[in-house]
Amino acid sequence: MLRVSASPHIRDPRTTKGIMLDVIISLMPALVAAVLIFGPRSLAVVAVSVAVAVITEALSNLVLKRKQTVNDLSAVVTGIILAYCLPAGLPLWMVGLGAAVAIGAAKMLFGGLGDNFANPAITGRIFLAVSFGTQMSNSVVLARFAKTGTEIANQAAQLASVAETDLVTQATPLAVARNMVDGSIPDYKTLFLGTHAGTIGEVSILALLIGVIWLLIRSVIDLWIPLSMIVPTVLLCWAAGGDPLLHLLSGGLIFGAFFMATDYVTSPITARGKVIFGLGCALLTFLMRMYSGMPEGVSYAILIMNILTPHINEWTKPIPIGGSKSGK
Amino acid sequence: MLFIRRAKQGVHPPDNKNTRNMAIQKLDAFDTITIPLDMQVGPGCDPLVAKGDTVLVGQQIGEPIGGWSVPVHSSVSGLVERVRIEILSDGETAHYVTIKNDHQYTVSPEVKPPQVNNKDDFLAAIRASGLVGMGGAAFPTFVKLNPPPDKKVDLLMVNGAECEPYITSDHRIMLQYPEEIIQGCQIAAYWLEVKDVIIAIEDNKLDAVSTLEKAVLKLQDRYPDIKIKVRTLPTRYPHGAETVQIRKLTGRVVPKGGLPFDAGVVVQNVQTVRFIATYLATGMPFVRRIITLDGSALNHAGIYDVPIGAHIDDVIVAGGGTKSPPGKIIMGGPMMGKAIDEIDRPILKHNNTILVLNEKDAVLPSETACIQCGACVRACPSQLLPHELDSAARRLDLATLDRDDALCCIECGCCAYVCPSKRHLVQNIIIGKDLLLSVQKKGRTD
Numbered sequence: 001m002l003r004v005s006a007s008p009h010i011r012d013p014r015t016t017k018g019i020m021l022d023v024i025i026s027l028m029p030a031l032v033a034a035v036l037i038f039g040p041r042s043l044a045v046v047a048v049s050v051a052v053a054v055i056t057e058a059l060s061n062l063v064l065k066r067k068q069t070v071n072d073l074s075a076v077v078t079g080i081i082l083a084y085c086l087p088a089g090l091p092l093w094m095v096g097l098g099a100a101v102a103i104g105a106a107k108m109l110f111g112g113l114g115d116n117f118a119n120p121a122i123t124g125r126i127f128l129a130v131s132f133g134t135q136m137s138n139s140v141v142l143a144r145f146a147k148t149g150t151e152i153a154n155q156a157a158q159l160a161s162v163a164e165t166d167l168v169t170q171a172t173p174l175a176v177a178r179n180m181v182d183g184s185i186p187d188y189k190t191l192f193l194g195t196h197a198g199t200i201g202e203v204s205i206l207a208l209l210i211g212v213i214w215l216l217i218r219s220v221i222d223l224w225i226p227l228s229m230i231v232p233t234v235l236l237c238w239a240a241g242g243d244p245l246l247h248l249l250s251g252g253l254i255f256g257a258f259f260m261a262t263d264y265v266t267s268p269i270t271a272r273g274k275v276i277f278g279l280g281c282a283l284l285t286f287l288m289r290m291y292s293g294m295p296e297g298v299s300y301a302i303l304i305m306n307i308l309t310p311h312i313n314e315w316t317k318p319i320p321i322g323g324s325k326s327g328k
Numbered sequence: 329m330l331f332i333r334r335a336k337q338g339v340h341p342p343d344n345k346n347t348r349n350m351a352i353q354k355l356d357a358f359d360t361i362t363i364p365l366d367m368q369v370g371p372g373c374d375p376l377v378a379k380g381d382t383v384l385v386g387q388q389i390g391e392p393i394g395g396w397s398v399p400v401h402s403s404v405s406g407l408v409e410r411v412r413i414e415i416l417s418d419g420e421t422a423h424y425v426t427i428k429n430d431h432q433y434t435v436s437p438e439v440k441p442p443q444v445n446n447k448d449d450f451l452a453a454i455r456a457s458g459l460v461g462m463g464g465a466a467f468p469t470f471v472k473l474n475p476p477p478d479k480k481v482d483l484l485m486v487n488g489a490e491c492e493p494y495i496t497s498d499h500r501i502m503l504q505y506p507e508e509i510i511q512g513c514q515i516a517a518y519w520l521e522v523k524d525v526i527i528a529i530e531d532n533k534l535d536a537v538s539t540l541e542k543a544v545l546k547l548q549d550r551y552p553d554i555k556i557k558v559r560t561l562p563t564r565y566p567h568g569a570e571t572v573q574i575r576k577l578t579g580r581v582v583p584k585g586g587l588p589f590d591a592g593v594v595v596q597n598v599q600t601v602r603f604i605a606t607y608l609a610t611g612m613p614f615v616r617r618i619i620t621l622d623g624s625a626l627n628h629a630g631i632y633d634v635p636i637g638a639h640i641d642d643v644i645v646a647g648g649g650t651k652s653p654p655g656k657i658i659m660g661g662p663m664m665g666k667a668i669d670e671i672d673r674p675i676l677k678h679n680n681t682i683l684v685l686n687e688k689d690a691v692l693p694s695e696t697a698c699i700q701c702g703a704c705v706r707a708c709p710s711q712l713l714p715h716e717l718d719s720a721a722r723r724l725d726l727a728t729l730d731r732d733d734a735l736c737c738i739e740c741g742c743c744a745y746v747c748p749s750k751r752h753l754v755q756n757i758i759i760g761k762d763l764l765l766s767v768q769k770k771g772r773t774d
Contacts, residue, residue: 112697
């Protein structure tokens with residue numbers, strides 16, 4: 001028996017699952033950094049987030065009688081990215097709840113992969129930030145890093161009594177910069193390596209950039225969104241009197257721009273659309289970082305631009321060659 | 329910068345030009361051949377022969393029934409065994425003439441060089457030769473060589489791009505018969521009354537470029553007014569598609585639903601122009617062609633000169649047989665070729681390749697959800713939004729298909745090739761286009 005099908009009869013070897021696997025690989029250096037900076041507790045947060053994300057997707061498919069889709073690994077990616085946005089000390093049941101909301105509400109209720117209008121991980125993170133503000137803003141780091149970075153006498157005295165491998169609360173650099181809390185701002189090298197308080201995956205710029213190189217080599221992402229988001233954010237913060245390198249190296253800017261804003265489903269398709277999207281993220285991040293009641297605004301900025309993405313796609317539609325609008 | 333690049337339209341599937349260095353071999357030992365009387369765009373022919381008739385090579389066996397129809401000739405000498413109506417692999421019906429080959433290949437006395445004194449003689453001769461476009465579309469050549477008077481044609485584009493994987497027949501023809509190609513260009517340009525000829529070749533065939541350039545130098549004095557240029561295109565699918573090729577080499581745009589005429593260009597395949605030269609010299613009509621035989625189920629690939637109507641299973645056996653059971657047989661290249669349903673289908677006039685894939689290669693991955701990655705948008709040479717046209721076609725949303733210029737789709741298949749979710753993009757868009765065209769013909773939009 002011969003098979004008959006419409007052309008084309010060959011396919012590019014790249015698959016959705018392969019793309020997700022590349023993203024997972026690109027996130028691994030940051031996981032290594034997280035374990036070094038936040039200890040094994042960070043691993044527990046990631047494990048719970050991924051497990052709950054995958055189970056939520058599997059159950060949703062069962063309940064909604066859809067084809068099982070957990071094999072495409074997209075829930076694993078969402079689980080990792082959500083965990084990377086959380087502080088290492090967050091109670092694990094909150095982590096699980098966040099993952100369940102990310103997959104269940106933001107993704108599966110809208111039709112699953114490809115039909116969600118907002119980035120599930122960001123939605124999960126914002127859900128947790130709104131619901132559990134205190135725990136979510138309790139940024140921690142291993143005591144050994146807090147000790148070396150602390151110049152304020154009374155904090156140093158408190159830290160003297162804890163073991164080096166305990167998690168201790170430390171102000172994030174951006175919160176200190178906005179004078180929201182007392183503390184000291186680490187030097188640029190510390191910011192680049194990530195040995196300071198912050199969320200699990202965002203702190204180590206070095207580890208994130210190693211992952212970015214993998215994504216670029218594998219052509220999973222291009223640089224339109226990250227560059228049009230990062231460069232204007234830094235320049236605007238600088239123009240408004242901020243320290244440009246501090247804004248580049250701290251908070252979620254690098255992580256958000258490369259790993260969350262580039263999510264295919266919730267970002268525009270054409271290069272022009274991506275630049276508009278990135279500029280919008282930059283403007284919103286700048287406004288929130290400098291003038292809002294929060295020290296950081298990357299995830300809100302991306303979420304708002306996610307919502308605008310269908311409109312950006314409509315504005316930046318390519319003009320078909322030979323078509324009625326091509327002027328020929 | 330390396331990673332900030334403009335969308336590079338088209339795709340580059342693995343070349344698989346395994347037969348590029350092989351000489352063309354003639355295959356003749358076919359006991360039975362079957363010639364369909366419809367091998368072209370538009371209606372075909374009615375039979376001129378009946379069971380029991382004796383036919384000779386080059387003898388006309390089909391009488392054209394429509395304004396675009398070209399005659400069909402016997403490719404062997406022998407006895408007509410059967411004339412019957414059969415369903416073709418594309419769902420149309422046609423008369424099939426089955427001939428028992430006497431292996432003598434006796435040439436019919438009808439075969440003699442045509443007398444060409446004016447353009448009408450030339451067009452009549454090209455029609456009588458049974459010539460249709462040999463690149464794959466099977467458009468009757470005499471129609472293409474006679475542009476409507478309101479279209480000002482100033483360029484003949486000769487297509488030797490051969491951008492599909494596997495196919496090498498154009499390449500081998502360019503290497504082995506360069507002077508016939510140049511003569512054909514000159515004759516076609518002369519009667520089209522155009523001064524400029526561009527031969528378009530992808531840069532993976534630079535040997536063909538230099539071979540043809542030499543032939544141009546040698547022969548250009550015969551028609552000093554006609555300027556033949558050999559131009560290279562980057563190796564990228566679908567640079568062999570005529571609208572893309574015209575745009576890349578001249579900057580002209582063929583409008584939606586239009587033909588190259590509308591951009592002032594006539595496009596012919598290299599083998600088609602070569603045939604024009606050999607036919608005017610010998611009078612032997614279109615009864616044989618060169619095919620590339622390749623694919624994962626075969627013992628070895630080859631490039632063969634076969635009589636039209638030879639059964640594909642016989643050609644496969646004559647070409648060395650299979651090492652594993654064929655899972656899919658494709659007439660044409662893997663990007664745009666048609667999968668055939670029966671292994672004993674005949675070789676057709678516009679059939680440049682037979683691909684015999686094994687079971688493993690015959691199975692295509694199943695669809696998953698669209699992740700809006702935009703790969704199809706970047707690959708589309710017509711700058712369409714394939715994923716949106718696909719979804720519009722699936723929900724039969726003809727208004728969106730029309731508004732978003734689905735009719736600009738050239739059906740190259742780049743979108744479905746690159747899609748990481750393996751979605752049937754071009755397949756659904758083609759269905760959508762057909763629906764849209766049928767509704768537009770009826771003058772309804774509901």
